[in-house]
Amino acid sequence: MSNPKKPHVTVMRSQLSRARGLGSGQAGVGHWWAERASAVALVPLSGWFVIQVFRLAGASQPEVAKWGARPFNTTMMLSLVILTFYHTQLGLQVIIDDYVHGKAHLPAGLLMKGIVFLLGLFGAVSVLKLALAGSSRSTIAAR
Amino acid sequence: MQDVRDALYVGQRSDGTLTRRPMSPHLQVYRFRLSMFLSIANRAAGVAAAGGSALGLCWISAAAKGPKSFSKVQKVTGNPLGQMLMAGWALALVYHFVAGLRHLAWDSGYRFSKKEINEDGPVAVGVTVGTTLALVAGIVGVAICRSRKKAS
Numbered sequence: 099m100s101n102p103k104k105p106h107v108t109v110m111r112s113q114l115s116r117a118r119g120l121g122s123g124q125a126g127v128g129h130w131w132a133e134r135a136s137a138v139a140l141v142p143l144s145g146w147f148v149i150q151v152f153r154l155a156g157a158s159q160p161e162v163a164k165w166g167a168r169p170f171n172t173t174m175m176l177s178l179v180i181l182t183f184y185h186t187q188l189g190l191q192v193i194i195d196d197y198v199h200g201k202a203h204l205p206a207g208l209l210m211k212g213i214v215f216l217l218g219l220f221g222a223v224s225v226l227k228l229a230l231a232g233s234s235r236s237t238i239a240a241r
Numbered sequence: 242m243q244d245v246r247d248a249l250y251v252g253q254r255s256d257g258t259l260t261r262r263p264m265s266p267h268l269q270v271y272r273f274r275l276s277m278f279l280s281i282a283n284r285a286a287g288v289a290a291a292g293g294s295a296l297g298l299c300w301i302s303a304a305a306k307g308p309k310s311f312s313k314v315q316k317v318t319g320n321p322l323g324q325m326l327m328a329g330w331a332l333a334l335v336y337h338f339v340a341g342l343r344h345l346a347w348d349s350g351y352r353f354s355k356k357e358i359n360e361d362g363p364v365a366v367g368v369t370v371g372t373t374l375a376l377v378a379g380i381v382g383v384a385i386c387r388s389r390k391k392a393s
Binding site (some may be wrong): 103105106107133137138145148150151155156157158159160162166175179182183186189190193213217220224225227228231233239 | 250251252255259260261273274275284287288291294295297298304305307308311312336338339342344345376379380381385386387388391
């Protein structure tokens, strides 16, 4: 609020006349649906991951590498990492929309998206490195 | 205009002078209800779960880097402080999961009346605490058994 003590009118138009003719909000309910769809996808993926944590609790690095080299595990881990950070980005965007107003809103959202994007990419690269390094090492050993 | 909400906060008295309309009452005037705590806790749990997931990337990246990095991570996962941090991560994840399922049910039109929401709140707390304790105890138990088997 620019001046909380002295009320003043900056726009002499009603809210309806300001909104009329602008068309739809463009984005519509896309963000809301993306949040729900990623949440539904994360339900089975999280369940799978909990089982894997039980399988890997106390495991050594070679055991984890062997686990991560299986194509099915790689696929599931990649899906989990990508969807987790996608869902994170959607959720944090709502929090920024709620609490950050004015000029800081856009840079806050972009900064958050940049950080979450890099984290997600880091996770995806790690999963792929574990998968591909594991398989290539075993081929070298076989030769 | 700095904020579009300004336009709605300015009203006119019958003599034409401008006045600031009253804002809706803020949180402190309401009696504490479990549902309001569970609502904000879901948001907080989402943020905590995201922070924990970011730290969790250390585990998978260390496994990708090699045995040396992995043993460093194992020092953290073997430390009581690290284990408490992971238990907190598990709690945040489980609660965000449970509250998320409730949200999906509400979105589909189930359990959305005031009575049903107030009935389900304590159940959600119980399920969250129970599941978290079972998960933490189970994972720690499996980890201890596995390391004992390796030692012998």
